[in-house]
Amino acid sequence: MSNSHFTNLLIKSVKLPPFRRTILKKMDRELHRSIVENDKTHLKAIQEKRYDFVDSMLHMAIGNLDKGWITSKEIEKLSGIFVENTMLSNIASKREIRDKFKAEHGFSAPNFITISPSQACNLHCYGCYACSEADSSPHLPFDVVDRIIGETRDKWGASFVVVSGGEPYMYRDGGKTLVDLFEKYPDMFFMTYTNGTLIDEKMAKRFAELGNVSPAISVEGFEKETDGRRGKGTYGKVLKAFDNLRKAGVPFGISVTATSRNCETLLKDDFYDFYFEQQGATYMWQFQFMPIGRGKGVFDLVVPPDKRVLLYRKxxxxxxxxxxxxxxxxxxxxxxxxxxxxxxxxGYIYIDWNGDIMPCVFVPYSADNILKLFEEGKTMTDALMNTFMRKGRIWQNEYSINDKMHPQNLLMPCSIRDHYINFSKNILTAQASGENNEADEIMSDGEYLQKMDEYDRKLSSLTQPIWEKDYLRR
Ligand code: SF4
Known part of the structure; x- marks a missing residue:
């Protein structure tokens, strides 16, 4: 199946409601052929999971279109920017940029950027790594955020931007907000991790007009868990934000931090039925609580390995x-x-409100700062070249990329969470410093290291048999 053929079918299904179900079945078959049957370069069981993921996104989007909770304009925009370019790399001009990058640097350009332009947040969540309400919170100048996004597009050929925080919609600089960036980059797609409390009817309508934004709104479970971590009354505001987005026809998702406290809720079907079927979420990102930054003192919030395996099955x-x-x-x-x-x-890199450049939101160490790089006349690409980033890529290549038919256990993919000893010995360099004091302190904390290592060993003993049976031997 050619990728543009897939998009053509998608747009056809949007425009021809009476034939939508028939077209959807055709798309299911063609997706399966393209992702699973025709791919000989990856393990079949991996491709089946990829098919399930893409197909489930398709079904959720079309289901919400049927219910009138997403507009056809949004689906068309998603097809062009998100599906064709980000998921399928199918836009010629972007492919050219990516090919040039690879030829020059010997590795593929990042596919997206995650940026937290401001630390400001209007809530006070327990265990949060970025939490402050003052207007004077650290934030990046608007022209710097603008340049980061522009170079992500023009130097890497990427068109997907993830915005986190703090609370992204608290960001202000010189009278400019995130919406000014959404307007300036109509060919980029923005997903914002937000607490949702600032998404009123007016903002939701503006997102619908722009068509290039999807908020992923944080919940912790139902009302008890969400208000318990995020503050009383937050859950009601989240439901109101869902309502505003549904009425405006904007696709949205939920984002959930799994902890030892809410994992029982996340193991029950009614959680998913409620948010997907009743509230209209199109997707859900799950993050398992990482004991970094302020989290060091709350190690007990980590999902235990046996529960993590149950969440995998769920x-x-x-x-x-x-x-x-x-x-x-x-x-x-x-x-x-x-x-x-x-x-x-x-993949990606992460830039925080101070301009510190980290390999990932969950790897709180930085060897470069974007403000400094720009001052020195350098670009976003230079942010990828320090030894810390290179060592991380070497580990990735050895772990799963170089031999895609024989990758190591991908149920333990995380360079820091799941392979902590290796991270501290072989990836982290002396040039990289912690994003805060606690991140620095834990590097010499023997008890912390022991707890992380115990977790990794236990997880390995539980997931390796699954990996071998369900992936390698199939
Ligand atoms: S696997 Fe770990 S380090 Fe890698 S991107 Fe995911 S959270 Fe970040």
């Missing part, structure tokens, strides 16, 4: 049987063939 069945589109940064490593940090593996 992810499998929710996607395969219910067509609920879910990705878990740790349990879904097969979708991306492993870790996507360090600007390698067609």
């Amino acid at each position: 992810w499998e069945t929710q996607m395969h049987e219910k067509k609920h589109c879910i990705a878990d940064f740790w349990n879904s490593g097969v979708l991306t063939h492993g870790c996507v940090a360090y600007g390698g593996n067609r």
